[in-house]
Amino acid sequence: MSYQRYGAFIRLTFCFLTINIKIIDMFEDAVVRRYSFIVLLGALLFQLIFSEGGIFEFIKIKSSIKSVRVSIQKTEKENAALFQELEKLQKDDRYLEEVARKKYGFVREGERVYRIEQ
DSSP, rough: HHHHHHHHHHHHHHHHHHHHHHHHHHHHHOOOOHHHHHHHHHHHHHHHHSSSHHHHHHHOOOHHHHHHHHHHHHHHHHHHHHHHHHHHHHHOOOHHHHHHHHOOOOOOTTTOOOOOOO
């Protein structure tokens, strides 16, 4: 073989290697881009889930709101019952007397109280 053939062979080999290197670089760039995208997406998801104002905090706040609403409803029912009791005590003298006798042990004039102990 002559030196010209070797030169052509070397040039062809160099061209082939250059093309292979470019293809490998393109492949590596695609892989790097893909992994970069995955890392970025993971960081965003982590931020969305665990950061202040994230999903976990939202769930905790929603749960606490629910418990406060239940407490408010319970308090409103108690308030309504107490308001009815107050109205009954203000308007019904018999009921007022009954409560005074049972709760406070009041008696009328001339009545005797007998307590039986067991």
